[in-house]
Amino acid sequence: xxxxxxxxxxxxxxxxxxxxxxxxxxxxxxxxxxxxxxxxxxxxxxxxxxxxxxxxxxxxxxxxxxxxxxxxxxxxxxxxxxxxxxxxxxxxxxxxxxxxxxxxxxxxxxxxxxxxxxxxxxxxxxxxxxxxxxxxxxxxxxxxxxxxxxxxx
Amino acid sequence: xxxxxxxxxxxxxxxxxxxxxxxxxxxxxxxxxxxxxxxxxxxxxxxxxxxxxxxxxxxxxxxxxxxxxxxxxxxxxxxxxxxxxxxxxxxxxxxxxxxxxxxxxxxxxxxxxxxxxxxxxxxxxxxxxxxxxxxxxxxxxxxxxxxxxxxxxxxxxxxxxxxxxxxxxxxxx
Numbered sequence: 001x002x003x004x005x006x007x008x009x010x011x012x013x014x015x016x017x018x019x020x021x022x023x024x025x026x027x028x029x030x031x032x033x034x035x036x037x038x039x040x041x042x043x044x045x046x047x048x049x050x051x052x053x054x055x056x057x058x059x060x061x062x063x064x065x066x067x068x069x070x071x072x073x074x075x076x077x078x079x080x081x082x083x084x085x086x087x088x089x090x091x092x093x094x095x096x097x098x099x100x101x102x103x104x105x106x107x108x109x110x111x112x113x114x115x116x117x118x119x120x121x122x123x124x125x126x127x128x129x130x131x132x133x134x135x136x137x138x139x140x141x142x143x144x145x146x147x148x149x150x151x152x153x
Numbered sequence: 154x155x156x157x158x159x160x161x162x163x164x165x166x167x168x169x170x171x172x173x174x175x176x177x178x179x180x181x182x183x184x185x186x187x188x189x190x191x192x193x194x195x196x197x198x199x200x201x202x203x204x205x206x207x208x209x210x211x212x213x214x215x216x217x218x219x220x221x222x223x224x225x226x227x228x229x230x231x232x233x234x235x236x237x238x239x240x241x242x243x244x245x246x247x248x249x250x251x252x253x254x255x256x257x258x259x260x261x262x263x264x265x266x267x268x269x270x271x272x273x274x275x276x277x278x279x280x281x282x283x284x285x286x287x288x289x290x291x292x293x294x295x296x297x298x299x300x301x302x303x304x305x306x307x308x309x310x311x312x313x314x315x316x317x318x319x320x321x322x323x324x325x326x
Contacts, residue, residue, distance in 0.1 A: 087322065095229070097324035118319065122304035123311070125319035143219065 025049050025062025031074035032107055037066040038118045044088040045117060049073075052080040052104065056149035066117060077109040082146055085126060087119050101126050104144040110134075177269055178276055182256045185277040189296040198295040198306070202313040206285035209293070210253035212312045213283065217244035217255055220308065220320030227264070227324075238264030242323060243274045253283040255309065278302060278326075281309050302326050 025047075039045055045066040050058040064071060066085070075081050083103050090096040103126060107113055116127040131138040179185035189195035202209055221244035229236040239262040247254040260275030261267060267276065279297040286292050293313045297306055304321035311317030 089322075089324075097322070099322045099324055101320065119322075120319075121307065122322040122325040123308050123317060123319040124322060125317075 023060070023062040025064045025073060027064055027071050027073045029072055031072040032077070032111065033073050033075050033113045033115060035064070035066065035071050035073070035115045035117060037069060037071075038116075038120070039066070039087075040119055040121065042089060042091075043119045045119060046086050046088075047115075047117070048084040048086065049075070050082040050084065051076075052082050052146075052149060054152045056146070056151050058082055058146070075105065075107045075113070077107045077111075080104060080106045080149070082149075083115065083128075085117050085124075087124055099124065101143075102145050103128055103141075104146065104149060105141065114138075178267075178271060180270070180272045182254065182277065182280045185256075185280050186282075186294075186296050189280075189298075194299050194301075196297065196299045198297075200293055200295075200310070200313075201286065202283070202291045202293055202315070203289065204291055204313070204315050205289055206253070206283060206291045208315065209283045209291045209313050210248045212315065212318060213246050213253050213255045213281070214248065216308075216312050216318060216320070217246050217257075220244075221257055221323070223323050224262070225323050225326075236264055240265075241275065242278075245274070251284060255279075255281040255283075257305065279305055279309065281313070283313060 035047060037045060047064045047066055049061040049064070051061050052058055061081075064073060081104070083105060084100055085102075086098055086100045088096065088098045101124065103115075105113065105128060108130070110133065112131050112133060114129045114131070116125070116129075118125040126143060128141045128143060129138055130141055179188050186197075190197040221242050224239060224241045227236070227238040227240070229238075241260045241262050243258045243260065245254075245256040245258070247256075256277065257279040258272070258275035259278050260271070279295065279302060281296075282294045284292050284294075291313065293310075295306060295309065304325040305323070308317070308319065308321035311319065
């Protein structure tokens with residue numbers, strides 16, 4: 001590709017990324033949330049993290065594409081977060097389709113969290129669990145949607 | 154939970170054709186049970202779940218509100234037309250000592266004109282009845298369409314058998 005075309009393409013990518021409104025949420029080892037994803041081919045999934053304040057208002061924090069089997073990230077302890085997973089599929093006749101599912105979580109300091117995300121044959125599942133590294137006890141957390149949030153104070 | 158899908162022309166043409174047919178719809182779950190097996194695109198499936206009736210009923214109670222309280226927006230755009238359809242699904246679970254019923258209804262909030270009288274909550278899409286056979290087995294009768302609700306039927310079957318308790322992608326219905 002010639003230099004001016006490359007520049008143009010680079011600018012289009014930058015512009016496109018800016019227009020999508022999505023921010024990359026930081027990932028890396030050491031986070032308190034481990035996400036495992038199992039997807040059908042052709043399904044694009046992403047995890048969107050929102051901060052939830054005492055009045056149950058959400059503030060978008062960023063997005064993690066679930067394009068790898070596992071990814072780790074950090075959620076602020078003691079702070080309620082609303083995790084939204086979107087599944088995007090598309091086909092020639094079926095067009096593009098998007099389904100989302102959300103879960104509230106308030107991580108406790110020192111605890112670790114696992115989020116298993118699965119999409120197989122048009123059926124999806126989201127399983128969240130909490131474990132205490134000291135006692136090595138793990139418990140499944142019920143999936144609470146945003147309407148389960150109750151304003152405090 | 155909100156889902157969104159973008160359909161192409163053929164599916165929209167089918168919706169438009171269906172909207173043109175004035176029919177009388179089942180007004181309650183019992184009428185749906187009576188009419189679905191004999192309807193052109195209706196069916197009744199029966200299977201045995203190797204789980205106690207109490208567990209099947211509990212799974213219906215848990216999963217139906219979690220997975221089926223959804224709205225699906227369908228946007229279709231061609232060079233000379235644009236459609237924006239909002240479908241709202243409503244699950245109902247009724248449990249007694251001898252029977253657990255799951256009803257799924259769909260109401261088109263916008264974009265589709267439903268000819269004829271629509272029951273409160275929307276048109277019936279699926280009815281599932283679970284009844285105990287013995288302490289560890291449950292009979293399940295599923296009434297629904299032969300096409301267009303595959304994901305929903307597979308999900309409800311999974312809830313009954315306990316083999317898959319995921320949620321159906323309602324954009325695929």
